[in-house]
Amino acid sequence: APSALAPVVDNYVSYDHGASKSKQLIGEALKARVEAIDHDACSVGEEDPFFVADLGEVYRQHLRWKKNLGRVKPHYAVKCNPDPQVLRLLAELGVGFDCASKTEIETVLKMGVDPSRIIYAQPCKTKSYVRYAAQSHVKQMTFDNADELYKTKQLFPEAELYLRILTDDSASLCRLSQKFGASLDTTAELLELAKKLELNVVGVAFHVGSGASDPKAFVKAVQDARFVFDQAAALGFEMHTLDVGGGFTGDETFEPMAAVLSASLDAYFPPSIRIIAEPGRYYVSTAFTIACHVIARRIVNDATLGTTSYMLYLNDGVYGNFSSIIFDHQHPVPRLLKCGNEVMYDVRRSGYDTPSGIEYSLWGPTCDGIDVIAQSCNFPQVIDVGDWLYFEDMGAYTKCSATRFNGFTDSHDVVYVCSEPGAAALLGM
Numbered sequence: 001a002p003s004a005l006a007p008v009v010d011n012y013v014s015y016d017h018g019a020s021k022s023k024q025l026i027g028e029a030l031k032a033r034v035e036a037i038d039h040d041a042c043s044v045g046e047e048d049p050f051f052v053a054d055l056g057e058v059y060r061q062h063l064r065w066k067k068n069l070g071r072v073k074p075h076y077a078v079k080c081n082p083d084p085q086v087l088r089l090l091a092e093l094g095v096g097f098d099c100a101s102k103t104e105i106e107t108v109l110k111m112g113v114d115p116s117r118i119i120y121a122q123p124c125k126t127k128s129y130v131r132y133a134a135q136s137h138v139k140q141m142t143f144d145n146a147d148e149l150y151k152t153k154q155l156f157p158e159a160e161l162y163l164r165i166l167t168d169d170s171a172s173l174c175r176l177s178q179k180f181g182a183s184l185d186t187t188a189e190l191l192e193l194a195k196k197l198e199l200n201v202v203g204v205a206f207h208v209g210s211g212a213s214d215p216k217a218f219v220k221a222v223q224d225a226r227f228v229f230d231q232a233a234a235l236g237f238e239m240h241t242l243d244v245g246g247g248f249t250g251d252e253t254f255e256p257m258a259a260v261l262s263a264s265l266d267a268y269f270p271p272s273i274r275i276i277a278e279p280g281r282y283y284v285s286t287a288f289t290i291a292c293h294v295i296a297r298r299i300v301n302d303a304t305l306g307t308t309s310y311m312l313y314l315n316d317g318v319y320g321n322f323s324s325i326i327f328d329h330q331h332p333v334p335r336l337l338k339c340g341n342e343v344m345y346d347v348r349r350s351g352y353d354t355p356s357g358i359e360y361s362l363w364g365p366t367c368d369g370i371d372v373i374a375q376s377c378n379f380p381q382v383i384d385v386g387d388w389l390y391f392e393d394m395g396a397y398t399k400c401s402a403t404r405f406n407g408f409t410d411s412h413d414v415v416y417v418c419s420e421p422g423a424a425a426l427l428g429m
C-alpha cells in the first residue's frame with residue numbers, strides 16, 4: 001500500500017533544468033532500446049512501438065500545480081492515461097483520482113487509495129457500477145439530470161452528490177458540454193428534486209472542456225457555480241466543495257490560466273469551501289514519448305513536377321497510439337531517431353521545420369486510408385525501411401484509446417526514466 005501522504009519537497013530543480021535533464025534521459029532510453037534490437041533476426045513484436053515515460057515530468061507538473069493552484073486539490077483523471085507507474089506516483093504524492101467507470105475505481109482502490117480520495121465523475125452512470133461504488137464506499141459522484149437522482153436514490157442514497165453544470169467550452173480542444181452539464185435554468189428543479197428524495201448534494205462540478213484555451217471560461221463557470229451554491233443554500237443544502245474539473249494544458253498557458261482561476265475562486269468562494277479539480281492531460285501529456293519503426297516505404301515520382309517524395313508506413317497509427325489525432329485533435333510532430341547506422345536525438349529539429357528537405361507522408365500499419373499520421377513533413381535525410389521516428393508529448397489520450405484493429409496489439413512497452421530524484425525516491429527507482 002502507498003505510504004501516507006508523502007511530504008513534497010518544493011525546491012525542485014528549476015523547471016527548465018528539469019526539462020533538459022528529462023530530454024537527456026529520454027534520448028538515452030530511446031537510443032538504448034532501439035540499439036538493442038536485432039532488426040534482421042528479432043522475434044515478432046520486438047520492433048513494436050514503445051514509449052519512454054519520464055516520471056520526473058509528472059512530479060514537476062505536480063509541484064507546478066501546487067505552486068500556482070495551491071487552494072485546489074487535484075484529482076487526476078485516470079481516463080487520460082491509466083499508466084500504473086503514473087498512478088502510483090500520484091497516489092504517493094497524495095493526489096486524488098477522478099474515475100469514470102468501475103474498472104478505473106477498482107484500479108485505484110487496488111493501489112490502497114482511500115475511497116474518500118476518489119470522485120466518480122460521470123454524470124450518467126451504469127447501474128451496476130453505482131452498486132459497486134456503494135459497496136466500495138466511493139461516495140463522491142456527479143449528476144446532471146433527474147433520472148440520475150432517481151437512480152442514486154434507489155442504489156446509493158448516501159452518496160455525496162455534485163451537480164455538474166454546463167459551461168461555455170467553445171474555446172476548448174474537446175467539447176464536453178454538448179453531452180454533459182445542467183443548464184442554469186434547470187438547476188433549481190434538480191436541487192428541489194434532490195431535496196424531495198432526501199439526497200445529499202454537497203457541491204457543484206463543472207468542466208470547461210478538455211484542452212481549454214480561454215481563461216474567461218473558468219471565470220464564468222466559477223460565477224455560475226456561485227449562483228448554484230446560493231440556490232442550494234436557499235433550499236437548505238450545505239454545499240462544501242466546488243469541483244473545477246479538468247481542461248488545464250501543461251504548456252506555458254497554465255500559469256496565466258491558474259492565476260485567473262485562483263483570483264475568481266477567491267472572489268466568489270470563502271476559504272471554508274473546499275476546491276478540487278480533475279486534471280488529466282496537464283499531468284501526463286509531456287511525460288510520454290513514443291518511438292515507431294518504419295516498416296515499409298513507397299517512392300512516389302511525380303513526372304509532371306519532376307519531384308520524388310516518400311510514403312513511410314509506421315508500425316503505429318490512428319487505430320493505435322495515434323488515436324489522439326482522431327479523438328483528441330492532436331498533431332503529433334515527427335522527429336528522427338535513427339537513420340541508417342546513425343542514431344540521432346535532436347529535439348530541435350522536427351519533420352516540419354526543414355521545408356527544403358525531402359518530403360514524406362507518414363501512414364499507420366492498418367488497411368484503412370484514414371490511418372495517416374502526417375500528410376506532409378520534411379527531413380533533410382533519406383529515411384529508409386528499418387529506421388525509427390519518435391514523437392514527443394504523447395502521454396494524454398493516446399494508448400488509453402488504442403484499438404486492436406487489423407490484429408495489432410493495443411499494449412506497448414513503457415520504458416520508465418526519472419529526471420527528478422524526489423519522484424525516484426517515492427517510487428523506489
Ligand code: PLP
Nearest residue numbers: 077210211246247278279280281
Ligand atoms: N473530468 C471529466 C469529467 C472529463 O470528462 C475529463 C476529460 O474528458 C477530465 C476530467 C480530464 O480533462 P483534461 O484531460 O482536459 O484535464
